[in-house]
Amino acid sequence: MIEVIRFIIGGLFLALIQTLIFKEVNIAWWIKPMPYVYLFLILPLSSNKFAVLIGAFFFGLTIDAFGGSLGMHTAACVTTVFVKNYIDLYFLDENSMQLQGMRYMQIDYKGWQWYGVYIFSILLIHHLVYFTFDYFSWTALFTILFVSVCSVLGSLIFIQIFRLLMGHK
Amino acid sequence: MLVIFRWIRNQAYPLLYVLLLLSAVTQIFRYHFYQHSIYFGHALGIHRSMDQWRADVTSYFKLRTTNEQLVKENGLLRNQLNWNLTSNSPKGALTYTDTFTKSLIKYEYIPARVIRNSVNEQNNFIVLDRGYKDGIKKHMSVICPMGIVGVVVESAAHYSLVMSVLNSKFEITPYFYDLKISQGVISWNGEDPNFVELEEVNRFVKLKNGMKLYTSNYSLLFPAGIPIGTIEKSESNLKSNFYQIKVKLSTDFSQLDVVTVVKNIHQNELDVLNALIPTKSGGAND
Secondary structure: OHHHHHHHHHHHHHHHHHHHHHOOOOOEOOEOOOHHHHHHHOOOOOOOHHHHHHHHHHHHHHHHHHHOOOOHHHHHHHHHHHHHHHHHHHHOOHHHHHHOOOOOOOHHHHOHHHHHHHHHHHHHHHHHHHHHHHHOOHHHHHHHHHHHHHHHHHHHHHHHHHHHHHOOO | OHHHHHHHHHOHHHHHHHHHHHHHHHHHHHHOHHHHHHHHHHHHHHHHHHHHHHHHHHHHHOHHHHHHHHHHHHHHHHHOOHHHEOOOOOOOHHHOOOOOOOOOEOEEEEEEEEEEEOOOOOEEEEEEOOOHHHOOOOOOEEEEOOEEEEEEEEEOOOOEEEEEEEEOOOEEOEEEOOOOEEOOEEEOOOOOOOEEEEEOOEOOOOOOOOOEEEEOOOOOOOOOOOEEEEEEEEEOOOOOOEOEEEEEEOOOHHHOOEEEEEEEOOHHHHHHHHHOOOOOOOOOEO
């Protein structure tokens, strides 16, 4: 229960940071970092997937409510959490992680490369969904891809900063 | 039912995802003007295409109803035509009212459907799905949008028997629109259902192929001005004073479906007078 509250508070904190800082700070038109996805990356693998999906919905809804982008973060969050289940099946082995005392994907699990690809793919899905709805045009297909990849790289940097600040491995 | 519940239970997670995603997408299209306009622009386009497609398909199923409506409308329009009136007053037809019928109308039109028809017999008859309960009586003329069809010879309660133009006993005098004369007798020789013969036209009349023939205002049965056909071929020789004329009928009798029975409101008066005129045959001629 305490862990759930921790996640809720952490989620609110990330939502506030996203809407107050990352949304307002204009780094470049092609970089729009959304490091709040980090919340999904540190979710324990054994979490109830239905609860996580509904939680992601309300988390996205909160960011949308704060930032005035109704629906976009919600759609991206819900899709990310849904697809993450299948990515986890490919990247992670629950028994192996339990033996190593890990609850979510960490660098120590399979090294930097695996960790990087894992985070990059989850972030890319999130950003692609977000920017697809944001641009919402077939003619902007390459722009969507370009902005998504650049923003993923931006988000990765900030996620690493979060990791260091919070002492996560 | 159990299978459906089992499937829903097995697919609960993807279903929940789809539900939540739809909820999010609904918000996007509802609250974002740009996405809203693009989405509903496409949706409207698809909707209109679907509508057009549906209308194209359903219009085929509605053809019969549409046809019936057009026949009714034709009847109403015919009622408004000048030749349909009892007389034209010097100040215009619409100011004239018949003292007897208290009406301007001379003809009434009763739509009917052909339920039996033949074109291959020597004497062809048509059966209509309307009878005396619908106001159809003997000697009423039958027309269709293409031209004349025949004359009612018997009427039961719900059905009527019509002597087709393609009947050897049917005769009618045509009106030559180009010459402004009514002359001759049209009858069928029992051969080609698309053609009839026109006889007793004086060979000194200047005929041309393609001349249009209509019912004349001398007709006791048909309203004037209904198409009969066009002159296909005309021959004359010195042995006879009359042409031998072949007329192509304007009505395609093999395609008859909806027809109109014409009721002359003054038919009783005409019948009384007509009885005094000796006819050369027992057929329904005018």
